[in-house]
Amino acid sequence: MLKFSKKADYGLMALQYMASRQSQYGDLSAPRMVNTKEIAEEYNIPSELLAKVLQALAKSGVIESHNGPKGGYLLAHQAKTITIARVLEAIEGPLGITDCSHDNHDGTLCSQQEHCTIRTPLLKLQDSIYQLLNNMTLQDMMGGTPLITVQSLTTGQGVTR
Amino acid sequence: MLKFSKKADYGLMALQYMASRQSQYGDLSAPRMVNTKEIAEEYNIPSELLAKVLQALAKSGVIESHNGPKGGYLLAHQAKTITIARVLEAIEGPLGITDCSHDNHDGTLCSQQEHCTIRTPLLKLQDSIYQLLNNMTLQDMMGGTPLITVQSLTTGQGVTR
DNA sequence: CTGATCGGAGATCAATATGATCTCCGATAA
DNA sequence: TTATCGGAGATCATATTGATCTCCGATCAG
Numbered sequence: 001m002l003k004f005s006k007k008a009d010y011g012l013m014a015l016q017y018m019a020s021r022q023s024q025y026g027d028l029s030a031p032r033m034v035n036t037k038e039i040a041e042e043y044n045i046p047s048e049l050l051a052k053v054l055q056a057l058a059k060s061g062v063i064e065s066h067n068g069p070k071g072g073y074l075l076a077h078q079a080k081t082i083t084i085a086r087v088l089e090a091i092e093g094p095l096g097i098t099d100c101s102h103d104n105h106d107g108t109l110c111s112q113q114e115h116c117t118i119r120t121p122l123l124k125l126q127d128s129i130y131q132l133l134n135n136m137t138l139q140d141m142m143g144g145t146p147l148i149t150v151q152s153l154t155t156g157q158g159v160t161r
Numbered sequence: 162m163l164k165f166s167k168k169a170d171y172g173l174m175a176l177q178y179m180a181s182r183q184s185q186y187g188d189l190s191a192p193r194m195v196n197t198k199e200i201a202e203e204y205n206i207p208s209e210l211l212a213k214v215l216q217a218l219a220k221s222g223v224i225e226s227h228n229g230p231k232g233g234y235l236l237a238h239q240a241k242t243i244t245i246a247r248v249l250e251a252i253e254g255p256l257g258i259t260d261c262s263h264d265n266h267d268g269t270l271c272s273q274q275e276h277c278t279i280r281t282p283l284l285k286l287q288d289s290i291y292q293l294l295n296n297m298t299l300q301d302m303m304g305g306t307p308l309i310t311v312q313s314l315t316t317g318q319g320v321t322r
Numbered sequence: 323c324t325g326a327t328c329g330g331a332g333a334t335c336a337a338t339a340t341g342a343t344c345t346c347c348g349a350t351a352a
Numbered sequence: 353t354t355a356t357c358g359g360a361g362a363t364c365a366t367a368t369t370g371a372t373c374t375c376c377g378a379t380c381a382g
Contacts, residue, residue: 129163
């Protein structure tokens with residue numbers, strides 16, 4: 001629970017690898033094409049699964065794909081502008097702590113919990129987590145840049161009401 | 162991914178219910194015993210599964226169990242002192258964003274990723290999330306805390322699922 | 323221009339973890 | 353003392369995730 005999926009892990013690893021490769025040339029002006037196999041071997045992850053992840057990232061515009069011999073992927077933006085939230089959403093779809101996080105797309109709202117007294121505070125929590133993910137970029141994962149501090153969730157512990 | 166399990170949901174609901182029941186009497190001095198069936202019916206959740214959750218909470222000391230006729234559960238502490246992190250850990254075990262969050266209990270460290278360049282920044286992220294959970298208490302879940310809108314989650318409309 | 327090779331994309335299959343259920347055990351009040 | 357009520361553990365089913373296989377399109381070499 002509250003755990004990253006393997007796909008998310010793989011995706012982040014791959015992106016970090018790509019970023020490190022490209023940064024050798026300073027910026028995106030001379031991008032270094034990277035293919036699935038290369039990354040898979042570097043990190044010892046199954047290349048087929050990684051392929052799926054990269055495809056999802058490509059589809060959402062985080063990276064660019066190039067077919068043919070000498071083909072491969074490269075970052076579509078600077079590492080600085082790629083947030084973790086963006087990456088995770090590309091790989092996993094909309095993020096959500098609870099099942100009822102997103103508007104009941106098909107009318108099946110929270111099953112029977114009509115008096116779900118839990119939803120509101122959890123959505124708040126979710127929003128805080130999202131902010132964390134949205135404030136952290138690929139760049140932050142590179143060197144070991146410090147970290148974002150957490151703005152308190154409790155918002156004045158009083159509930160005030 | 163990054164989603165609460167049903168057990169976590171149920172547990173939080175149950176605790177909130179218990180807290181609201183007990184608060185009718187002002188504090189813990191005159192606790193109101195609550196049994197599994199009562200909560201299950203209130204929220205329309207399967208009582209057997211809820212039972213497991215309550216048992217886990219009891220074992221970890223969040224609530225007290227009392228057997229026999231007229232038995233049931235009651236909060237072991239004030240709502241103000243019960244953190245969400247504590248509850249989740251009681252139900253799910255140690256929290257962790259990544260598989261390698263916790264010390265390789267059985268020597269099986271991050272599979273083969275020896276050059277896992279992802280671990281450190283993710284652990285930081287995990288720590289931030291934990292702080293969120295650890296700063297939020299059952300008390301904070303009680304009132305009708307306002308609400309944050311969810312659409313910040315969807316960011317680019319690309320995801321639609 | 324043509325074909326062989328390389329990589330991408332989609333569909334399909336298996337494993338794990340979660341959700342749900344069933345049965346037994348212990349405690350207490352009548 | 354006993355019947356009843358609730359708790360606890362073990363077991364089974366399902367859904368999500370992880371992994372694999374096969375086909376399609378693109379590009380460069382000949």
